[in-house]
Amino acid sequence: MEILKSTGIALSSQVYGESDIACNFYTSDFGKRKFVFKGLKKSGKRSRAATEPGAVASIIYYYRDDRDSFIVNQCDIEKYYSSITENLEKIFFLYFMLESVEKTCGYNSADSAIYTLLLAGLDALSKTARPAHLSLFFLLHLLRNHGVLPDVDSCKSCGVQDFQQFLLDTIDLRPVCIPCARRHSTDSVRRLPALPGRMRDCIVLFLDRKFASIDLDDYTEDEVLDVLFNLSLFVEDYFHAELKTKSFIFSGRFK
Numbered sequence: 001m002e003i004l005k006s007t008g009i010a011l012s013s014q015v016y017g018e019s020d021i022a023c024n025f026y027t028s029d030f031g032k033r034k035f036v037f038k039g040l041k042k043s044g045k046r047s048r049a050a051t052e053p054g055a056v057a058s059i060i061y062y063y064r065d066d067r068d069s070f071i072v073n074q075c076d077i078e079k080y081y082s083s084i085t086e087n088l089e090k091i092f093f094l095y096f097m098l099e100s101v102e103k104t105c106g107y108n109s110a111d112s113a114i115y116t117l118l119l120a121g122l123d124a125l126s127k128t129a130r131p132a133h134l135s136l137f138f139l140l141h142l143l144r145n146h147g148v149l150p151d152v153d154s155c156k157s158c159g160v161q162d163f164q165q166f167l168l169d170t171i172d173l174r175p176v177c178i179p180c181a182r183r184h185s186t187d188s189v190r191r192l193p194a195l196p197g198r199m200r201d202c203i204v205l206f207l208d209r210k211f212a213s214i215d216l217d218d219y220t221e222d223e224v225l226d227v228l229f230n231l232s233l234f235v236e237d238y239f240h241a242e243l244k245t246k247s248f249i250f251s252g253r254f255k
Contacts, residue, residue, distance in 0.1 A: 004063045006030060007078065009118055011102040013051040015041055022069065023051040025059065026101055026118055031110040034069040035061055050075045054084060054094050054122060068107065081126045092248035093131040097121055097138050103241040104146060113145050124211055132249070133216045136228045137206045143231070144207065148173070148238065152200040155180055165194045170233035175200065192233075193226045203227065225250065 008025030011032070016022035019042040026032050040046055050057040056079035061070045084090045101118055105111070121138045128134050143149065154161045156174035166175040170192070176184075178194060202219050232246045 001064050005060045007058050010055045011098045021051050028115045032105045032107050035072050037072050050077050083126045090131050093135045095245040099245045104239050130216045132221050132224045136224050137211050140206050164197050167192045168230040
């Protein structure tokens with residue numbers, strides 16, 4: 001057994017046993033890891049803030065290579081985003097972003113780019129007035145870090161490049177123009193909203209530019225949520241995982 005130290009971002013937490021708290025963190029050095037905070041639930045002296053989703057903390061823990069969870073010896077909060085936790089809308093998008101990382105990343109597989117993206121995403125979410133736009137930006141970049149990029153240049157069925165509306169097939173993230181969607185309707189596109197052609201430009205722009213440099217007024221929240229919904233369905237299909245938090249931000253919007 002050895003004692004290790006790492007900085008991580010809390011992804012989720014749950015009660016473990018009678019008094020322990022188990023928490024998944026995405027760490028800067030080792031990727032996603034599960035930590036157990038012994039006795040934290042019943043402790044009157046130790047704060048549970050470090051295990052709250054979105055908290056950034058330095059963790060000292062006992063490591064054994066034959067274990068899939070590790071006992072925390074000491075934990076200190078480095079960042080806590082009260083501007084997020086005091087805003088219900090931002091909380092919903094925070095949980096969505098965190099779950100997107102948790103459900104698409106395996107344990108103990110370090111990726112400094114994803115850690116950096118997540119930390120930057122939290123900073124941006126704490127400041128922006130457009131959390132939906134930020135979540136779309138974040139998910140696009142997360143997918144790119146996983147080696148998945150939408151190809152929106154042309155309709156996947158007929159190859160036409162000039163179309164006013166399209167559907168985004170959640171099987172492969174390829175656009176389908178409306179005439180082709182009507183002729184070759186499939187389960188993967190039948191339930192999707194039609195997207196205006198300029199949302200192709202939005203996807204490309206969000207991947208090419210820094211978030212702070214984008215004129216977000218060019219794209220309405222409804223349009224952004226439509227694309228984000230498409231991407232959410234793709235993530236669930238591609239990674240074989242349900243994004244439970246999507247119900248928070250799409251509640252009553254789509255069936």
